[in-house]
Amino acid sequence: MERIALISDVHGNLTALEAVLADIDARGITRILNLGDYVGKGPRGREVIEICRERCEVNILGNWDDFLPDPARTFDSEGLAWWLAQLGDGQGDWLRSLPFCHDLLVSGRRVRLFHASATSVHRRVRFDHDEAEFLGMFANTPATGDGPVPDVVGYGDTHDPFYEVSGDNLTLFNTGSVGNSMNDPTPVYVILEGVIGSEAAAPFSVQFVRVPYDVEAEIAAATRLGMPELDGYVSELRDGVYRGAMHDPHRRTYHRLPR
Template identity: 55%
Template sequence: MSVAQVAVLSDVHGNLTAFEAVLADISARGIDTIYSLGDVAGKGPRGSQAVQLARERCAVNVRGNWDELLASDRVDDPVGAWWRDELTVEDRRWLGSLPASYDLAFGGSAFRLFHASAASVFTRVFEQHSPAEFEGMFANTQLTGPGPLPTVVCYGDIHGAYVKTVADRTLVNVGSVGNPLDETTACYVVLTASRTARPEAPTVEFVRVAYDREAEVAIAMASGMPEAEAYAIELRTAVYRGFQTPD
Protein backbone atom coordinates (compact mmCIF):
# COMPACT_ATOMS: atom_id res chain seq x y z
CA MET A 1 0.00 0.00 0.00
CA SER A 2 1.32 3.42 -0.97
CA VAL A 3 1.56 5.93 1.87
CA ALA A 4 2.26 9.63 2.28
CA GLN A 5 4.35 10.90 5.16
CA VAL A 6 5.06 14.33 6.62
CA ALA A 7 7.17 15.38 9.61
CA VAL A 8 6.01 17.89 12.22
CA LEU A 9 8.47 19.47 14.64
CA SER A 10 8.60 22.36 17.09
CA ASP A 11 10.72 24.33 19.55
CA VAL A 12 14.18 24.14 18.02
CA HIS A 13 15.22 27.07 20.24
CA GLY A 14 18.53 27.75 18.56
CA ASN A 15 19.86 24.23 19.21
CA LEU A 16 21.43 23.66 15.81
CA THR A 17 23.05 20.36 16.85
CA ALA A 18 19.67 18.80 17.64
CA PHE A 19 18.00 20.39 14.60
CA GLU A 20 20.56 18.98 12.19
CA ALA A 21 20.25 15.51 13.79
CA VAL A 22 16.47 15.57 13.41
CA LEU A 23 16.64 16.78 9.81
CA ALA A 24 19.09 13.99 9.01
CA ASP A 25 16.71 11.44 10.53
CA ILE A 26 13.80 12.84 8.52
CA SER A 27 15.84 12.67 5.31
CA ALA A 28 16.88 9.09 6.05
CA ARG A 29 13.20 8.17 6.20
CA GLY A 30 12.64 9.68 2.75
CA ILE A 31 10.28 12.36 4.06
CA ASP A 32 10.33 15.57 2.03
CA THR A 33 7.63 17.68 3.71
CA ILE A 34 8.33 19.24 7.11
CA TYR A 35 6.10 21.52 9.16
CA SER A 36 7.57 23.61 11.98
CA LEU A 37 5.39 24.85 14.84
CA GLY A 38 7.50 27.75 16.02
CA ASP A 39 10.08 28.89 18.55
CA VAL A 40 12.94 28.39 16.15
CA ALA A 41 15.19 30.81 18.04
CA GLY A 42 15.79 31.89 21.63
CA LYS A 43 17.13 29.93 24.65
CA GLY A 44 19.91 28.34 22.58
CA PRO A 45 23.06 29.86 21.08
CA ARG A 46 22.49 29.61 17.32
CA GLY A 47 19.08 31.04 16.58
CA SER A 48 20.10 32.74 13.35
CA GLN A 49 21.47 29.53 11.85
CA ALA A 50 18.37 27.65 12.98
CA VAL A 51 16.19 30.26 11.27
CA GLN A 52 18.12 29.86 8.03
CA LEU A 53 17.77 26.07 8.17
CA ALA A 54 14.04 26.28 8.95
CA ARG A 55 13.57 28.59 5.97
CA GLU A 56 15.40 26.14 3.72
CA ARG A 57 13.91 22.87 4.90
CA CYS A 58 10.41 23.48 6.28
CA ALA A 59 7.47 23.77 3.91
CA VAL A 60 5.50 25.69 6.54
CA ASN A 61 6.64 27.57 9.64
CA VAL A 62 4.18 29.01 12.14
CA ARG A 63 4.95 31.67 14.72
CA GLY A 64 5.79 30.81 18.33
CA ASN A 65 5.86 33.00 21.42
CA TRP A 66 9.65 33.43 21.31
CA ASP A 67 9.48 34.19 17.59
CA GLU A 68 6.92 36.91 18.21
CA LEU A 69 8.88 38.50 21.05
CA LEU A 70 12.25 38.40 19.27
CA ALA A 71 10.72 39.93 16.15
CA SER A 72 9.21 42.80 18.14
CA ASP A 73 10.61 45.81 19.96
CA ARG A 74 9.33 44.53 23.30
CA VAL A 75 12.59 42.89 24.40
CA ASP A 76 14.08 45.39 26.83
CA ASP A 77 16.13 43.22 29.21
CA PRO A 78 19.80 42.28 28.67
CA VAL A 79 19.07 38.54 28.66
CA GLY A 80 16.39 38.68 25.98
CA ALA A 81 18.42 41.24 24.04
CA TRP A 82 21.24 38.70 23.58
CA TRP A 83 18.97 36.31 21.67
CA ARG A 84 17.36 39.18 19.75
CA ASP A 85 20.72 40.63 18.73
CA GLU A 86 22.04 37.21 17.74
CA LEU A 87 19.46 37.30 14.94
CA THR A 88 19.88 39.37 11.78
CA VAL A 89 17.40 42.06 10.81
CA GLU A 90 16.14 39.73 8.06
CA ASP A 91 15.76 36.85 10.56
CA ARG A 92 13.55 39.05 12.75
CA ARG A 93 11.53 40.29 9.80
CA TRP A 94 10.88 36.72 8.69
CA LEU A 95 9.90 35.54 12.18
CA GLY A 96 7.46 38.42 12.50
CA SER A 97 5.88 37.57 9.14
CA LEU A 98 5.01 33.97 10.03
CA PRO A 99 1.36 32.91 10.30
CA ALA A 100 0.04 32.01 13.73
CA SER A 101 -1.95 29.02 12.44
CA TYR A 102 -2.04 26.77 9.38
CA ASP A 103 -4.79 24.44 8.14
CA LEU A 104 -4.30 21.49 5.80
CA ALA A 105 -6.01 18.31 4.67
CA PHE A 106 -3.96 15.15 5.05
CA GLY A 107 -5.10 11.57 4.71
CA GLY A 108 -8.74 12.53 4.73
CA SER A 109 -8.45 14.46 8.02
CA ALA A 110 -8.58 18.20 8.66
CA PHE A 111 -5.38 19.25 10.43
CA ARG A 112 -4.59 22.50 12.21
CA LEU A 113 -1.07 23.50 13.21
CA PHE A 114 -0.19 26.21 15.73
CA HIS A 115 2.36 26.81 18.45
CA ALA A 116 0.60 26.99 21.82
CA SER A 117 -3.17 27.18 21.54
CA ALA A 118 -6.01 28.53 19.44
CA ALA A 119 -6.28 31.44 21.87
CA SER A 120 -2.75 32.87 21.67
CA VAL A 121 0.89 32.01 21.09
CA PHE A 122 1.29 32.80 24.81
CA THR A 123 -1.61 30.69 26.15
CA ARG A 124 -0.21 27.37 27.34
CA VAL A 125 -2.17 24.08 27.37
CA PHE A 126 -0.49 21.24 29.25
CA GLU A 127 -1.02 17.49 28.91
CA GLN A 128 -3.13 17.58 32.08
CA HIS A 129 -5.79 19.94 30.79
CA SER A 130 -9.48 20.48 31.37
CA PRO A 131 -12.27 19.42 28.97
CA ALA A 132 -12.82 23.10 28.23
CA GLU A 133 -9.16 23.55 27.30
CA PHE A 134 -9.36 20.51 25.01
CA GLU A 135 -12.46 21.96 23.31
CA GLY A 136 -10.75 25.29 22.90
CA MET A 137 -7.90 23.77 20.95
CA PHE A 138 -10.31 22.85 18.14
CA ALA A 139 -12.20 26.17 18.01
CA ASN A 140 -12.04 28.85 15.37
CA THR A 141 -10.64 32.00 16.96
CA GLN A 142 -9.10 35.30 15.97
CA LEU A 143 -5.73 33.53 15.91
CA THR A 144 -6.83 30.62 13.68
CA GLY A 145 -9.26 32.43 11.43
CA PRO A 146 -12.51 30.97 10.08
CA GLY A 147 -11.07 27.88 8.39
CA PRO A 148 -12.62 24.39 8.48
CA LEU A 149 -12.84 23.03 12.01
CA PRO A 150 -10.01 20.54 12.53
CA THR A 151 -10.27 16.92 13.61
CA VAL A 152 -6.52 16.80 14.40
CA VAL A 153 -4.55 19.59 16.07
CA CYS A 154 -0.75 19.55 16.34
CA TYR A 155 1.01 22.00 18.63
CA GLY A 156 4.27 22.51 20.53
CA ASP A 157 5.18 25.03 23.26
CA ILE A 158 5.19 22.77 26.36
CA HIS A 159 8.25 20.71 25.29
CA GLY A 160 6.57 17.42 26.23
CA ALA A 161 5.12 15.03 23.65
CA TYR A 162 1.74 13.34 24.03
CA VAL A 163 -1.38 12.41 22.08
CA LYS A 164 -4.99 12.44 23.29
CA THR A 165 -8.11 11.40 21.38
CA VAL A 166 -11.63 12.24 22.49
CA ALA A 167 -14.44 10.97 20.27
CA ASP A 168 -13.34 11.83 16.73
CA ARG A 169 -10.78 14.53 17.59
CA THR A 170 -7.08 14.09 18.29
CA LEU A 171 -4.73 16.52 20.03
CA VAL A 172 -1.01 15.97 19.42
CA ASN A 173 1.87 17.72 21.11
CA VAL A 174 4.91 17.08 18.94
CA GLY A 175 7.45 17.70 21.70
CA SER A 176 10.63 19.73 21.27
CA VAL A 177 13.62 19.33 18.99
CA GLY A 178 16.05 21.61 20.80
CA ASN A 179 14.83 21.84 24.39
CA PRO A 180 12.90 18.67 25.31
CA LEU A 181 11.63 18.55 28.88
CA ASP A 182 10.20 15.02 28.93
CA GLU A 183 13.28 13.10 27.74
CA THR A 184 16.78 14.24 26.87
CA THR A 185 16.47 13.19 23.21
CA ALA A 186 15.12 15.45 20.48
CA CYS A 187 11.53 14.69 19.51
CA TYR A 188 9.36 15.14 16.43
CA VAL A 189 6.30 13.47 14.87
CA VAL A 190 5.79 11.53 11.65
CA LEU A 191 2.25 11.50 10.24
CA THR A 192 1.50 8.63 7.86
CA ALA A 193 -1.58 8.36 5.62
CA SER A 194 -2.56 5.81 3.00
CA ARG A 195 -2.91 6.92 -0.61
CA THR A 196 -6.26 5.26 -1.31
CA ALA A 197 -9.66 6.38 -2.53
CA ARG A 198 -10.94 6.13 1.06
CA PRO A 199 -7.93 6.82 3.27
CA GLU A 200 -8.01 6.02 6.96
CA ALA A 201 -7.09 8.58 9.59
CA PRO A 202 -3.33 9.21 9.60
CA THR A 203 -1.17 7.47 12.19
CA VAL A 204 0.95 9.46 14.62
CA GLU A 205 4.50 8.26 15.40
CA PHE A 206 6.72 9.99 17.94
CA VAL A 207 10.38 9.83 16.92
CA ARG A 208 13.20 10.36 19.41
CA VAL A 209 16.60 11.31 18.04
CA ALA A 210 19.85 11.19 20.00
CA TYR A 211 22.27 14.05 19.38
CA ASP A 212 25.55 15.31 20.82
CA ARG A 213 24.28 17.28 23.79
CA GLU A 214 27.76 17.99 25.11
CA ALA A 215 28.79 19.53 21.80
CA GLU A 216 25.78 21.83 22.00
CA VAL A 217 26.54 22.70 25.62
CA ALA A 218 30.14 23.56 24.69
CA ILE A 219 28.94 25.89 21.93
CA ALA A 220 26.53 27.61 24.33
CA MET A 221 29.25 28.10 26.94
CA ALA A 222 31.73 29.49 24.41
CA SER A 223 29.18 31.86 22.88
CA GLY A 224 28.80 34.04 25.96
CA MET A 225 25.07 33.32 25.93
CA PRO A 226 23.26 34.32 29.14
CA GLU A 227 21.82 31.54 31.31
CA ALA A 228 24.10 29.02 29.61
CA GLU A 229 24.46 26.97 32.82
CA ALA A 230 20.67 26.61 33.16
CA TYR A 231 20.42 25.74 29.47
CA ALA A 232 23.05 23.02 29.93
CA ILE A 233 21.14 21.50 32.86
CA GLU A 234 17.95 21.45 30.81
CA LEU A 235 19.65 19.66 27.91
CA ARG A 236 21.35 17.13 30.19
CA THR A 237 18.42 16.38 32.51
CA ALA A 238 15.22 17.50 30.72
CA VAL A 239 14.37 19.48 33.87
CA TYR A 240 13.09 23.02 33.36
CA ARG A 241 15.34 25.99 34.19
CA GLY A 242 17.79 24.16 36.36
CA PHE A 243 15.35 22.98 39.03
CA GLN A 244 16.17 19.39 39.92
CA THR A 245 14.17 16.94 41.98
CA PRO A 246 15.69 15.96 45.35
CA ASP A 247 17.68 12.72 45.56
Protein backbone atom coordinates (compact mmCIF):
# COMPACT_ATOMS: atom_id res chain seq x y z
CA MET A 1 0.00 0.00 0.00
CA GLU A 2 1.21 3.47 -0.87
CA ARG A 3 -0.20 6.94 -0.29
CA ILE A 4 -0.22 9.86 -2.74
CA ALA A 5 -1.26 13.38 -1.75
CA LEU A 6 -3.44 15.32 -4.19
CA ILE A 7 -3.51 19.09 -3.84
CA SER A 8 -5.31 21.66 -5.96
CA ASP A 9 -6.26 25.33 -6.25
CA VAL A 10 -3.53 26.88 -4.11
CA HIS A 11 -4.19 30.26 -5.78
CA GLY A 12 -1.15 32.09 -4.49
CA ASN A 13 -1.89 31.30 -0.83
CA LEU A 14 1.62 30.43 0.29
CA THR A 15 0.73 30.20 3.99
CA ALA A 16 -1.93 27.55 3.35
CA LEU A 17 0.34 25.61 1.01
CA GLU A 18 3.12 25.48 3.58
CA ALA A 19 0.70 24.21 6.24
CA VAL A 20 -0.64 21.48 3.94
CA LEU A 21 2.85 20.40 2.89
CA ALA A 22 3.88 20.21 6.55
CA ASP A 23 0.92 17.91 7.23
CA ILE A 24 1.80 15.75 4.21
CA ASP A 25 5.41 15.50 5.41
CA ALA A 26 4.32 14.62 8.95
CA ARG A 27 2.37 11.67 7.55
CA GLY A 28 5.46 10.40 5.73
CA ILE A 29 3.89 10.91 2.28
CA THR A 30 6.53 11.65 -0.35
CA ARG A 31 4.49 11.71 -3.57
CA ILE A 32 2.43 14.84 -4.30
CA LEU A 33 0.32 15.50 -7.40
CA ASN A 34 -1.03 18.98 -8.09
CA LEU A 35 -4.30 19.45 -10.02
CA GLY A 36 -3.73 23.08 -10.99
CA ASP A 37 -4.58 26.72 -10.31
CA TYR A 38 -1.34 27.84 -8.71
CA VAL A 39 -1.92 31.56 -9.25
CA GLY A 40 -4.50 34.34 -8.94
CA LYS A 41 -6.74 35.35 -6.03
CA GLY A 42 -3.81 35.29 -3.57
CA PRO A 43 -0.62 37.35 -3.47
CA ARG A 44 2.27 34.91 -3.87
CA GLY A 45 1.78 32.94 -7.05
CA ARG A 46 5.47 33.13 -7.90
CA GLU A 47 6.49 31.48 -4.63
CA VAL A 48 3.74 28.85 -4.93
CA ILE A 49 4.98 27.89 -8.40
CA GLU A 50 8.56 27.62 -7.18
CA ILE A 51 7.57 25.26 -4.35
CA CYS A 52 5.23 23.15 -6.49
CA ARG A 53 7.87 22.71 -9.18
CA GLU A 54 10.22 21.41 -6.50
CA ARG A 55 7.81 19.33 -4.41
CA CYS A 56 5.16 17.97 -6.79
CA GLU A 57 5.85 14.86 -8.84
CA VAL A 58 3.11 15.88 -11.29
CA ASN A 59 1.75 19.36 -11.99
CA ILE A 60 -1.45 19.70 -14.06
CA LEU A 61 -2.85 22.71 -15.92
CA GLY A 62 -5.62 24.77 -14.30
CA ASN A 63 -7.90 27.39 -15.79
CA TRP A 64 -6.09 30.31 -14.14
CA ASP A 65 -2.76 28.85 -15.27
CA ASP A 66 -4.05 28.87 -18.84
CA PHE A 67 -5.73 32.27 -19.12
CA LEU A 68 -3.71 34.52 -16.79
CA PRO A 69 -0.37 34.28 -18.67
CA ASP A 70 -1.99 33.99 -22.11
CA PRO A 71 -0.04 36.46 -24.31
CA ALA A 72 -3.10 36.94 -26.52
CA ARG A 73 -5.13 38.40 -23.66
CA THR A 74 -5.12 41.85 -22.17
CA PHE A 75 -6.66 42.71 -18.82
CA ASP A 76 -8.43 45.87 -17.72
CA SER A 77 -8.80 44.41 -14.22
CA GLU A 78 -6.31 45.75 -11.70
CA GLY A 79 -6.28 42.42 -9.89
CA LEU A 80 -5.59 40.29 -12.97
CA ALA A 81 -2.83 42.62 -14.15
CA TRP A 82 -1.27 42.54 -10.66
CA TRP A 83 -1.33 38.75 -10.39
CA LEU A 84 0.21 38.42 -13.84
CA ALA A 85 2.99 40.90 -13.01
CA GLN A 86 3.76 38.93 -9.86
CA LEU A 87 4.94 35.90 -11.87
CA GLY A 88 8.67 35.29 -12.27
CA ASP A 89 10.59 34.96 -15.52
CA GLY A 90 9.40 31.97 -17.54
CA GLN A 91 6.70 30.98 -15.06
CA GLY A 92 3.86 31.90 -17.39
CA ASP A 93 5.31 29.70 -20.13
CA TRP A 94 5.76 26.88 -17.62
CA LEU A 95 2.15 27.13 -16.48
CA ARG A 96 0.72 27.06 -19.99
CA SER A 97 2.88 24.05 -20.92
CA LEU A 98 1.53 21.85 -18.13
CA PRO A 99 -0.27 18.60 -19.10
CA PHE A 100 -4.05 18.51 -19.20
CA CYS A 101 -4.42 15.27 -17.23
CA HIS A 102 -2.55 12.43 -15.59
CA ASP A 103 -3.53 8.74 -15.56
CA LEU A 104 -2.37 6.03 -13.16
CA LEU A 105 -3.31 2.58 -11.89
CA VAL A 106 -4.17 2.16 -8.22
CA SER A 107 -5.28 -1.20 -6.80
CA GLY A 108 -6.66 -2.32 -10.16
CA ARG A 109 -8.56 0.93 -10.74
CA ARG A 110 -7.78 3.27 -13.62
CA VAL A 111 -7.51 6.73 -12.10
CA ARG A 112 -7.58 9.95 -14.12
CA LEU A 113 -6.76 13.35 -12.64
CA PHE A 114 -7.47 16.71 -14.26
CA HIS A 115 -8.43 20.21 -13.17
CA ALA A 116 -12.05 20.89 -14.15
CA SER A 117 -13.61 18.51 -16.69
CA ALA A 118 -12.70 15.98 -19.35
CA THR A 119 -13.14 18.53 -22.13
CA SER A 120 -11.56 21.78 -20.91
CA VAL A 121 -9.97 23.49 -17.92
CA HIS A 122 -12.60 26.20 -18.45
CA ARG A 123 -15.67 23.96 -18.22
CA ARG A 124 -16.93 23.67 -14.65
CA VAL A 125 -18.71 20.60 -13.22
CA ARG A 126 -20.09 21.16 -9.73
CA PHE A 127 -21.22 18.63 -7.14
CA ASP A 128 -24.87 19.19 -8.10
CA HIS A 129 -24.25 17.99 -11.67
CA ASP A 130 -26.68 15.86 -13.66
CA GLU A 131 -26.10 12.28 -14.84
CA ALA A 132 -24.82 13.33 -18.25
CA GLU A 133 -22.20 15.60 -16.65
CA PHE A 134 -21.18 12.80 -14.28
CA LEU A 135 -20.67 10.27 -17.08
CA GLY A 136 -18.91 12.86 -19.23
CA MET A 137 -16.15 13.14 -16.64
CA PHE A 138 -15.08 9.56 -17.50
CA ALA A 139 -15.07 9.97 -21.28
CA ASN A 140 -12.03 10.14 -23.51
CA THR A 141 -11.89 13.48 -25.31
CA PRO A 142 -9.41 15.32 -27.54
CA ALA A 143 -8.10 16.91 -24.34
CA THR A 144 -7.55 13.64 -22.42
CA GLY A 145 -6.42 11.46 -25.34
CA ASP A 146 -7.39 7.91 -26.15
CA GLY A 147 -5.98 5.95 -23.22
CA PRO A 148 -7.94 3.41 -21.18
CA VAL A 149 -11.21 4.89 -19.92
CA PRO A 150 -10.94 5.62 -16.16
CA ASP A 151 -12.93 4.04 -13.34
CA VAL A 152 -12.00 6.84 -10.93
CA VAL A 153 -11.75 10.54 -11.69
CA GLY A 154 -10.36 13.17 -9.35
CA TYR A 155 -10.47 16.88 -10.05
CA GLY A 156 -10.38 20.35 -8.45
CA ASP A 157 -11.59 23.71 -9.79
CA THR A 158 -14.86 24.13 -7.85
CA HIS A 159 -13.24 24.60 -4.39
CA ASP A 160 -16.01 22.32 -3.13
CA PRO A 161 -14.87 18.79 -2.11
CA PHE A 162 -17.12 15.75 -2.57
CA TYR A 163 -17.07 11.99 -3.22
CA GLU A 164 -19.62 10.15 -5.35
CA VAL A 165 -20.06 6.60 -6.64
CA SER A 166 -22.55 5.86 -9.40
CA GLY A 167 -23.01 4.11 -12.72
CA ASP A 168 -20.96 0.98 -13.36
CA ASN A 169 -18.59 1.20 -10.38
CA LEU A 170 -17.52 4.72 -11.29
CA THR A 171 -16.04 6.98 -8.62
CA LEU A 172 -15.86 10.77 -8.92
CA PHE A 173 -14.25 12.97 -6.31
CA ASN A 174 -13.24 16.60 -5.97
CA THR A 175 -10.16 17.48 -3.95
CA GLY A 176 -11.41 20.88 -2.83
CA SER A 177 -8.98 23.78 -2.53
CA VAL A 178 -5.80 24.29 -0.54
CA GLY A 179 -5.64 28.06 -0.80
CA ASN A 180 -9.18 29.27 -1.48
CA SER A 181 -11.60 26.83 0.11
CA MET A 182 -15.22 28.00 0.09
CA ASN A 183 -17.99 27.53 2.67
CA ASP A 184 -15.54 25.88 5.06
CA PRO A 185 -12.41 28.00 4.49
CA THR A 186 -10.05 25.45 6.07
CA PRO A 187 -7.60 24.14 3.42
CA VAL A 188 -8.37 20.63 2.23
CA TYR A 189 -6.45 18.02 0.27
CA VAL A 190 -6.87 14.33 -0.58
CA ILE A 191 -4.83 11.24 0.24
CA LEU A 192 -5.17 8.48 -2.35
CA GLU A 193 -4.13 5.09 -0.95
CA GLY A 194 -3.69 1.75 -2.68
CA VAL A 195 -1.24 -0.40 -4.59
CA ILE A 196 0.18 2.01 -7.13
CA GLY A 197 0.73 0.64 -10.62
CA SER A 198 -1.06 -2.65 -9.92
CA GLU A 199 -3.74 -4.11 -12.19
CA ALA A 200 -4.87 -6.49 -9.44
CA ALA A 201 -7.79 -5.56 -7.20
CA ALA A 202 -6.64 -4.43 -3.75
CA PRO A 203 -7.81 -2.08 -0.99
CA PHE A 204 -8.32 1.46 -2.22
CA SER A 205 -9.25 4.63 -0.36
CA VAL A 206 -9.81 8.35 -0.81
CA GLN A 207 -9.31 10.42 2.35
CA PHE A 208 -10.06 14.13 2.76
CA VAL A 209 -7.82 16.10 5.15
CA ARG A 210 -8.54 19.58 6.54
CA VAL A 211 -5.48 21.52 7.73
CA PRO A 212 -5.87 24.66 9.88
CA TYR A 213 -3.38 27.45 9.17
CA ASP A 214 -2.60 31.05 10.11
CA VAL A 215 -5.21 32.93 8.09
CA GLU A 216 -4.23 36.30 9.55
CA ALA A 217 -0.60 35.82 8.53
CA GLU A 218 -1.71 35.26 4.93
CA ILE A 219 -3.95 38.33 5.00
CA ALA A 220 -1.08 40.36 6.46
CA ALA A 221 1.19 39.23 3.60
CA ALA A 222 -1.41 40.25 1.01
CA THR A 223 -1.79 43.63 2.73
CA ARG A 224 1.96 44.21 2.93
CA LEU A 225 2.38 43.43 -0.77
CA GLY A 226 -0.41 45.83 -1.74
CA MET A 227 -2.54 43.19 -3.48
CA PRO A 228 -5.70 44.56 -5.15
CA GLU A 229 -9.12 43.08 -4.35
CA LEU A 230 -8.03 42.55 -0.75
CA ASP A 231 -11.56 42.73 0.67
CA GLY A 232 -12.63 39.80 -1.51
CA TYR A 233 -9.62 37.75 -0.44
CA VAL A 234 -10.32 38.45 3.23
CA SER A 235 -13.96 37.41 2.79
CA GLU A 236 -12.94 34.11 1.24
CA LEU A 237 -10.13 33.28 3.67
CA ARG A 238 -11.85 34.26 6.93
CA ASP A 239 -15.43 33.25 6.21
CA GLY A 240 -15.42 31.05 3.10
CA VAL A 241 -17.74 33.56 1.41
CA TYR A 242 -17.07 33.95 -2.30
CA ARG A 243 -15.96 37.48 -3.17
CA GLY A 244 -18.75 37.81 -5.75
CA ALA A 245 -21.35 37.27 -3.02
CA MET A 246 -19.86 38.97 0.02
CA HIS A 247 -22.26 41.94 -0.24
CA ASP A 248 -25.34 39.85 -1.09
CA PRO A 249 -26.63 37.60 1.74
CA HIS A 250 -28.99 35.86 -0.72
CA ARG A 251 -26.10 34.56 -2.85
CA ARG A 252 -23.77 33.15 -0.23
CA THR A 253 -23.77 29.57 -1.55
CA TYR A 254 -20.58 29.31 -3.57
CA HIS A 255 -21.48 26.35 -5.75
CA ARG A 256 -24.37 28.26 -7.33
CA LEU A 257 -22.17 31.17 -8.41
CA PRO A 258 -19.90 31.70 -11.41
CA ARG A 259 -16.15 31.83 -10.92
